[in-house]
Amino acid sequence: MLTLHDHPRSGNCYKVRLFLALIGKEYRSVFVDVLARRNQTEEFERISAFQQVPALVDDDLAIWDSHAILLHLAHTYAPGWLAPQPYLGAMYAWISVSANEIANSLQPLRLTRVVSNAEAAHHLGVSETLLDVPGMERRTERVLRRIDKRLAQHAWLAGADAPTVADIACYGYLALAEEASIDIASYPGIAAWRQRIRQLPGYVPPGP
Ligand SMILES: N[C@@H](CCC(=O)N[C@@H](CS)C(=O)NCC(=O)O)C(=O)O
Structure with a gap:
């Protein structure tokens, strides 16, 4: 169980x-x-x-x-759901993008929009006065541009012809982009990929 x-x-x-x-x-x-x-x-x-x-x-x-x-x-x-060779390395790299680039940009930016600044600062381990929201916005924009470029060239992040766990890892917060006040229409590659994920059998939306 x-x-x-x-x-x-x-x-x-x-x-x-x-x-x-x-x-x-x-x-x-x-x-x-x-x-x-x-x-x-x-x-x-x-x-x-x-x-x-x-x-x-x-x-x-x-x-x-x-x-x-x-x-x-x-x-x-x-x-x-694991990429075959020669795509395995790319699968791990895109999981790392989720754990690093997204976790240090979109994830904290969204947090600042869904909880109070005091609460966000606590969870991010900084004092409230050091909460750098404009910095998070700049980092998020840079990260989303990179992901968008990849998805303009490949249907799935690892580059194989089927989704892998790397897509699910990155989708977790990209699905919540609107909660960070991101207009996903500015990123057409990401927008089309989100639609592909939503059409997978068994898909469930975020939220309770
Ligand atoms: N690297 C972890 C990060 C997990 C994480 O940040 N969890 C947050 C909720 S989204 C949490 O439990 N925060 C409470 C805390 O750190 O006290 C992962 O990818 O699962």
């Missing part, structure tokens, strides 16, 4: 919920109220080293981090 430690507004948790739906795996969801800081317990730390959601318990195995979870699920239950 799979148990997902989850929060309905989290884009990182959404990646996992979406992938579980696409591969048709049933799971039990446990709500962890990270906004109310209910994650800061020793019990949860035994499952998730940084006390963050998402965290997945698969029988005796606890896995944390959305990207590690996607890769675990694909390796264990849905190997068709």
Whole structure:
């Protein structure tokens, strides 16, 4: 039995919920109220080293981090979602874009738009006066331009002719771009790719 430690507004948790739906795996969801800081317990730390959601318990195995979870699920239950050679390296590179470039631009920008500045500063580990929203906007624009360029040339991020876990990783926050006040029509490659993802059998939208 799979148990997902989850929060309905989290884009990182959404990646996992979406992938579980696409591969048709049933799971039990446990709500962890990270906004109310209910994650800061020793019990949860035994499952998730940084006390963050998402965290997945698969029988005796606890896995944390959305990207590690996607890769675990694909390796264990849905190997068709891993890119074949010669696209495997590109798949890992685009997962890294999700964990680094998107996680340091669009993800915090969206956070500043959906919670108070005080709350966003707490979760980003900075003081409220150092919350650099214009910097986040500039970084987001740069990152989205790069992703858009890739998707103008390839239907799927890894470059293979089918989606991979890299698409699901990057989609988690790109699906929520409007919540960061991004007009996705300015990025036609991303807009068309989002439509392709929405048409995949089993697709579920973000949100509760
Ligand atoms: N690298 C992690 C980041 C997870 C993450 O940032 N989780 C946030 C919610 S989206 C969280 O649990 N924040 C609460 C906290 O850090 O105390 C992943 O990709 O899953």
